[in-house]
Amino acid sequence: MAILHGGQLSRVAQQYQIPEKEWLDLSTGIAPFSYPVAHIPLKIWQNLPTVSTSLMAAAQHYYQALHCWPLAGSQQLIEKLPQLWNAQNKGITASTKHVYLPKVGYKEHQQAWQQAGYQLHFYQKVLPTDIEHLSVVVVINPNNPLTDTFSIDALKILQQQCRYQQALLIIDEAFADIFPPEFSFVTQLKDDSEDVIVLRSFGKFFGLAGLRIGFVCSSKKWCELIQESNGPWSVNSVALYIAEQALNDKCWQQTQITRLQKQSIKQEQLLQQYFSMQRIESNALFITIFLTDASALYKKLCLHAVYVRLSDENDALRFGLCDELQLITLAKVLAKA
DSSP states (O other): OOOOOSOOHHHHHHHHTOOGGGOEEOOSOOOSSOOOOOOOOHHHHHSOOOOOHHHHHHHHHHHTOSSEEEESSHHHHHHHHHHHHHHHOTTOOGGGOEEEEESSSOHHHHHHHHHTTOEEEEEOSSOOSSOOTTOEEEEESSOTTTOOOOOHHHHHHHHHHHHHTTOEEEEEOTTGGGSOGGGSGGGGOOTTOTTEEEEEESHHHHTOGGGOOEEEEOOHHHHHHHHHHHOTTSSOHHHHHHHHHHHHOHHHHHHHHHHHHHHHHHHHHHHHHHOTTSEEEEOSSEEEEEOTTHHHHHHHHHHTTEEOEEOTTSSEEEEEOOOHHHHHHHHHHHHHO
16 A cells, blocks of 8 residues: 655645645655756766766775665665565574564655555554564654754664564664764674674755665665665656765755754744644654644644644644745745634
């Protein structure tokens, strides 16, 4: 069954009979400020995609990774990981398939392992401490949509447990770019870290989700296996070219972090005016408000052409960040709704 995500403006606009151009779309956690795409040489369009050594050097430096590899977005690997893990562990049987997942989080992880026949075990704010042999543990850090995080020390303890149980630790760091580099578990990976796979998004922080590119950081063995499974041209030439420019642009990255932080503070202050009695969690890419009547408010906002993300549990609304003009529009709508 397909999972409903944010970013489906056409469907929502049709449902509420309001032209797409009139909507304020805050349904994703994609930055409202995009990396400026310069002129793309014609040869980039003409040639088959090539993962250059210069791109890999840029990615390894940006992510502080010993080994990494580009993907057509993290989603590409999320769907393949059960098959890859099973192929590496012939001792796995139907009765020994176990996966540990956050109860609230990006649901594509759950769907991939569930479809592969894994028994689902859920946790939330406390990492699992008792895991099965040859199992899989998925951590979303920071969590989407809850924004909560896990420390490096806590993750290192979990890694030790996974190593003891010959289990796999998957850390989804789709929103980690807004944190200092030392926040990422990639900094802890070594040549023998074959029990950890870290997923890094590109499009969210750089505001270019349409490029469909991300990176996996892991051991050399895992990166080679993933490269082989994806084939030679899984990421298009334009995405590879733009990603290299953006990953090397330290000045723009710092500017982006600063303005995202400023906009997040402004937007949270606005939301506090209308939801001061509610629990609000935020980071520099999205803000989540927990409400008993989240579904009703979602519909109200849609009637005013504001599209936010209603949580899978129907108990929260996630607001993507506004730019300055969008924030004015949101303020006007909240005053009416």
